[in-house]
Amino acid sequence: MRNIKPWIIFATGFITLLLMNSFPVDSGGVSLIFVLTIPILIGLSLILAIVYNWVSKRVKTKSMQNSMFYGSVAIILFLSFLFFPCSDTPCPCRYVFNSIQVAMNYQEIKYDDLFIEKTKTNYPIIVAAQKKFRDNLPEKIYYVNYNSITDYSSLKYFVIYIINDSIKSNNENLKMNMLKNGIVEFEEIFQNDTMQFNGTLQGFVKMDNQFNNYNDNGYGYINMSETIGNYNVSIRKEIENDIRTDYYFFKLLYLIL
Structure with a gap:
């Protein structure tokens, strides 16, 4: 020895x-x-x-x-x-500590925790939600922010997601109007302004007169933004399970929960 x-x-x-x-x-x-x-x-x-x-x-x-x-x-x-x-x-010790807390409160994890902001601090909660609701996960999640055009600070955050070929949102104030050719019009009154933008039943794709700043890297990551009224609307899509595939610790956390 x-x-x-x-x-x-x-x-x-x-x-x-x-x-x-x-x-x-x-x-x-x-x-x-x-x-x-x-x-x-x-x-x-x-x-x-x-x-x-x-x-x-x-x-x-x-x-x-x-x-x-x-x-x-x-x-x-x-x-x-x-x-x-x-x-x-967060440092590794903080990730471990936060993950232990999440595991101890696993029964309190809600479906909406799938849609919290995908910041690194929230990784343990997101992974726990993915495990708890693994049989009912959205196929695609689009993270939407209404940002100030002066300092780009986020004024409102929500998601639009696709599950079982249906398009939904956790934003109760967001109206979804079905137009022809599978186009979906999203509309919301926000701080006395009308926020209106279009997508499709399959999600957000490059469209004429919509989101001129559209970027798809071809690997599942999409970023787009557009100025609407007094706000910058940004929409982001990432690989839904990238936290577990990219980091051994969160892969282990998913397995043991």
Whole structure:
């Protein structure tokens, strides 16, 4: 076992690679990880492994060997979490804590939790809702924001979704008028202004005179925006299960809930 411990110490230097595949990383954080964090931690773990191997051959006391081994592993693990970029996203420990809370309150998860804003802070709740309502998930979800045209702050958020070939919304004030050729007209009175835009029964596609700023990257992500009255209306679609497919931690959370 003593011969394996230096390798275990060295292997802990790569824990950051596991973390970055398990949890979201800050914007630009990936380059920081590869340029600084990983080389530093691998170098430090290699030094600690060499020192442990040298000392363990000279110190016969088991308690001293174990203290040095666990201390070396603890140092690398602590620094791995400390250096993980998370200035504008929750840190891994916060994700774990929030996920435990969500799991403890799993019975209180509602269908509308599928439609909360898809921010990284909300990932545990969204994954729990996807698991709880896995037999009745929408095929497509479009995230809609009414934004101020002065500072682009969000004034109202809701979703339009497609389920069982029907188009629905969690916005009770939004009227959906069925026009010819499968066109759907969405209309709402918002702060004394009439918000009106069109989509289709299959969702939002590029249409004439609708959403000139339309971008479809071909991989399931769609962004579009248009100025209507005093507001900028932005609509976004993402891959519905990307949280679970992109991050090991949330894939595990989905399995154990």
